[in-house]
Amino acid sequence: MNDLRRIDLNLLVILDALLGEQHVTRAAERLHLSQPAVSHALARLRDLLGDPLLVRAGSGLVPTARALELVTPLAEALAQVQSLLAPNTFDPASARRTFRLAMSDYGAAIILPGLIRTLRAEAPGIDLQISHASREGMVEGLLNGDIDLAAGVLPELPGELHSTPLFEERYVCLLDRQSLPAEGVLDLPTYLSRPHVLLEMRGSGTPEIERTLTALRERRRVAVSLPHWSVAPQFISGTDLILTVASRALNDIDEEALIVVPSPFEIAPFTFVSAWHKRRGGDQALNWLNRRIGEGIVRG
Template structure:
């Protein structure tokens, strides 16, 4: 009886607001995410603090931080909300009529590979499905899936937490982008030239391209990184007219204008890698997410 009385005190909407507050750690941003007024979210936070007997979010400098009790709630709260959503969802998922937003995490390389085909599919088959795209390091993307902030992450994840499921999308290898006029007369790129030239590195903090550095370390060699960038878009422009070399995943170079730039194989062995989708096991019964994952795989050019 006491348990039933406790359940009657809980408004499911409070749990949704709590999830947003713990994710955003900011009352105004949580209100914007939920399409509620700031006073309404502040009032809900006061009710949650009273209900749970904990401040949940406390002031630290100019922002709010989670209390230890709040940190304990993040994962089970996300799991509970996902289960409720699955319980209340219609038995038959209809992409043509579904109204829903999915949160995807991927690098700009992943976005270039995944999004064009996926967006065309959604506009044709599921116009009510919207996407929110974010990016981060490999670790932060997986952390987002674990805590429920992200529905699915696309990327290279050598170490997959046991709580997550994954599906293989494709195998990828590395290639080098160089200025056509900077190549030797035979048009190739040998190891001494590679090591003597400066390099552009695409690196997001905490991620980078450890596969390339590990391959060079195996040869007892190092390269000089002249420019380190957190995003792809400007990188090819830095190569044109210079002696710089960019070593990246080959699919990102498919649409390069080869009038001034040329794609060549690396002059040493760099192991290929697997590009995957990752989502939480607790979402296994989510028909809409399962449909989305299948469409992502089908829309990638092989």
């Protein structure tokens, strides 16, 4: 009981910021506190927990083993306290909140335009922090509390995470119009004979395409590999390259120069989901945001 009486909830908030930033000045800026106040809080935390928690390395700080053990339970505890103190109802018009979302540039292009318009109209006090992460990075961020919501292709999630489908997507092929075969159909031999553009970020590539080709005992030659799709269509114009990509990624192509055709072999469609940690299930604001994301995609 004596130890509990010594605990100030603000200390846990400061510890969370310090572990996230690993820098006293940046943590102070994030919390809108002075640097001396954060340094004093760190000294109290060290005394309270009997561990240095963060040790100097160069111009920053490195967490100790004990501090690393605290990251996940600390994030869970703060989320539970926030949920406990939150009102039973959520009023978007008066809410003041910042949400941390993770998604690829493909997901951002589909989700953010409609979502941001909705927020400006219905919840102008809600701010967004968007980060770009691989599939593994999204899962890790949800588990350790670094992000509130992830949107992506997440077929296998640990039991601590929940998800809801946003839409089902299919693959198509993008070609320069002049490179389309005379008969107007892209067949498998032509597909395999051409060079390809591969969209691949660690943990977020297109394994569905490669798995399907492997099952067919075929391979394609990748001439260009890059980690984001937004510039990929520009590579196709005036070349013999083929881009096999999710169909929604091609909504705004130059239709005079480029053409979208079906894949010459069947590639399984995939489901794009939003995911969050189960500890956030009672967060009415996050639930509202998740619903608005889904509704915006349906309207779009």
